[in-house]
Amino acid sequence: MIKKLMKSIGQYKKETILTPIFVSLEVILEVIIPLLMANLIDDGVYGREMNMVYKIGIQLVICAALSLLFGMLSGMFASKASAGFARNLRKNLYFKVQDFSFSNIDKFSTSSLVTRLTTDVTNVQNAFQMIIRIAVRTPLMLIISLLFSISISAKLSLIFLILIPFLGVGLYLIIRKVHPLMKRIFRTYDNLNNVVEENVAGIRVVKSFVIEEKEKKKFGKVSNSIYQDFSKAEKILALNSPLMQFSIYGCILLISWFGAQIIVNSGMAELTTGELMTMFTYSIQILSSLMMLSMVLVMIAISKSSAERIVEVLEEVPDIKNPENPIEKVADGSIEFKNVSFSYINDKDKECLKDINIKINSGETIGIIGGTGSGKSSLVNLIPRLYDVTEGELLVGGRNVKEYDLEALRNEVACVLQKNVLFSGTISENIRWGNENATDEEVEKVCRLAQADEFIQTFPDKYETYIEEGGTNVSGGQKQRLCIVRALLKNPKILILDDSTSAVDTKTDSLIQKAFKEEIPGTTKIIIAQRISSIENCDRILVMDKCKIDGIGTHEELLKTNEIYREVYESQTKGSDANE
């Protein structure tokens, strides 16, 4: 897992390595400085040697300057490395997702991918910065301070031998008790947010059912359980600082007592008063390093699950890849399904398409009708190879779709998905997704074809009208027509409309159908619709039911031979709401 993440360090290797080096240098100086300060007092001030004071003073200033330099450098390198790491990680994830096939996306779900690319990256970045700085700094500080204090007085350093394990065990026990509580608190927080979110989104329901009091009780319960758990956790954490103080104070008193004896008994030979002072400084450095270390470990543990989620995405293998020596050209718009079966999860029992056989000629218009879950969308999604067939073969232009270059195939098979998405940007920008280099004339021509020019002209900014994220500022019918335009602009050999005119009124719908017939006769058109009126003039109509083709034929033929088709037709014409 770590190796996978480390790859994102990329061009910031230099900074990533330099940071801990400068951190180490800074730490060494931070340990030397108290020693010099002790010397300043012992040799200079007590000795009343002005020269010594100046000499050690200058040494101190140099050390301080160096420490400043190293500190600043390490800080700068650390920020460069961690920001760069986050940049690369975000980029690698995002680029990876761009390679995902539909089934990869389905596996993770969009919202979970968003979380992984945003919150999780931030968590891991924080952990990264902590590791290259503090996780290097604290153990080093601990070890060097310990070594220096041993060099000053090995006897006094024995005190640490007792106190370090004592503090370590204490901290460990606190963390072990608090960690599960914190985990539970995070979950309860999710619950709390969930209640609030449901109330904010469903406030109309809450108010119209006059259920405010019940919701308050529900919220109060969650809120209270956070209160209970959190105060319990904080009560345990309240042991932290007294524990720390106990260790430091204990250390100070023990050093005072034994230090004084050593000084007096040896007559300043084994230990000087200045050195005694230094021991105090070291003892605080040692013990607080230990405390910091425990905090760092907790933080790293928290970010571990984020790291795991990120690695999951990085390790996902895109299951649709370009073949070697791909075919770059699609010969024509013919399509053939040969014994095709398909399951989203590769499970024979959960097939959404079973044994499909059909040959569609280039330039033909095919209508598809059927209930929700009958396999209509699955069928057409296979054509641009958004998913791969589970069994059988699918030919486009006489060749298996798996032999084509993906981009070449998808450029010739334009698909208007059921779940339409427009992106923030102008209408013209959105339309040009289909063909970046299209001239204004071409764009307008296609817009007229899809009956979109008319309403675009009514907007004050015409083609430069800004579309909000998700296309919330145009109506459903307008959005659908823009999406059709976008696909048409590709000038594809095969055009697939997956329930793409459901919000368009019948008259406009029939105008679009007519234009298709007259303006792009050579293009193979596959139209999925709920309304019979949208497909009744197609060359052939497929009736899908329970993952199979239930009937194929013209409108008239199917009315005679296909029961489902007749039923749907009657339900839509009875009471004459075919014109809904």
Add this chain to the structure above:
Amino acid sequence: MNKPKIRKGTIRRLLGYIKKNYMKQFIAVFICIVLSSIATVAGSLFLQKLIDDYITPLLGDTSAGFGPLLGAIGIMVIIYVVGITTSYLYNRIMAVISQGVLKDIRDEMFDKMEKLPIKYFDTHTHGDIMSHYTNDTDTLRQMISQSLPQVITSVISIVAIFCALIYLSPVLTIFVVIFTMLTVLVTKKLASKSSKYFIRQQSSLGEVNGYIEEMLNGQKVIKVFTHEEKAKEGFEKLNNKLNDDMYKAHKYANILMPIANNLGNLQYVIVAIIGTVLSLNGSISITIGTLVSFLQLTRNFTQPINQVMNQINSIVMALAGAGRIFEMMDEKPEQDNGYVTLVNAKMEDGKIVETEERTGLWAWKHPHHDGTLEYVPLKGHIELSNVDFSYVEGKQVLYDISLYAKPGQKIAFVGATGAGKTTITNLINRFYDIEDGKIRYDGININKIKKGDLRRSLGMVLQDVNLFTGTIKDNIRYGKENATDEEVINAAKLANAHDFIERLPDGYDTMLTGNGAQLSQGQRQLISIARVAVNNPPVMILDEATSSIDTRTEKIVQDGMDKLMEGRTVFVIAHRLSTVKNAKAIMVMEHGRIIERGDHEQLIAQKGKYYQLYTGAFELE
């Protein structure tokens, strides 16, 4: 850059929460913090004296022995024990106070939120409202439980050490003060630079995350259009900008500590040199021992100052967050001056009498100004006369709407988006209040009816279904908590939902999460219809309840709704004319006015807008 603004009175209000429930504890905390800080300062002073008073004298003459030192250590043990105990106590009590105050604020915030008018939710994004519960409360927690005690401790230490410094040497203290001010100045400058970039980093991060979210939501379209390279390009641009801002923000934050620390070291050297020089040439009378003590104390002096500097930023942020929370709490709640209530009733001698039991018969209890009581049976007669309305002043959306629905009648609204159909229903249940005109329910002005009772008598099915986390059963009995299982099943049957619910692995006990994400749109709509059916309201409002369902599913949903509509007054807004065709009266709306009205046949005969719509010559929306 825009600094977070602190609302006036925020601090006092926050303290108010502490004062209300935790005054005693807070005083205890304060005392404990003072004691524990004193213990810390006493510790440093002891160390200063240790050498001069206890060790140096023994160096020449060991006759005194270690007795005095042992005594001093004994006293220190006592002081330290007090310090440790009080430190534990204040941390522990503070946990209770901070969590308690946060819970109080959280609960009050939710309580207030539930009382806010619909308008507030229509004019604020969900994300904004949510962030009061997440980000704002979180910064507040950090402030109360960490920053506050930290600042108090630091201030006490600063004062105590400062006094000690002056006591030891006033002259040298001047140098220390000058140097400290310099340090504060430098760190302040750096901190403000850092926070400038932190704000930029936050907004860049928002941009990147927004871009990621939009692109991932449209990822399938990107694939279909082989637009991957473009999507990468756009991302790269934003990502690089974020990298830049992030680097700068962290850079300034990271170099802050080394600078502050080493300025402290520099100060030590300078004071040592000045002190030694002054003491050697006799300009000031200071013993070497005192000088050493002074030097040690200056090192303890800079640390708490840096700590306070660090905390100020987070305190400002927390106060800004608290301000936003209070702002929401101070929003004007929904006003309810209604005094007409809905009560259970029974007939006695041909007169309506109020009763406690559930009779299935309801009546409006209407106290008149002259003290008399009137009981009006609940029937579902709705009348709007000359209603005008605007959401925003100056932008009128409804003009002179008059219509009535007799009990059991179905009234339909047809018209383009923005014509004002939904607005009318928002007025009937008083999500918004009318400006001019009158709305009467069973002859009573709805302004006089208690809002809760009014809404209980109206069932709503909306286009966007909102289900709540819980079982299907919980969701169906959402509006009537004490509904029996039988009532729930009957309602589900009425709504045509029973069959599919039975087919689910856990039936009625199936857990729904994420707004019922595991169900299809049609199934969720059926549950929302069953939810209304349990309440059995005499009046129903169906706002585009079936428009996002495919035709085959719609038939099932429609059957459910038809059964439910039987015998009730129904207002229906629909996109598909088939849904409204059998209505008693159809109102065709345009730009806030009713332009045509009548039943289906009449409107077709008129050959107006409705006729055009019906024949498909005209597009809704």
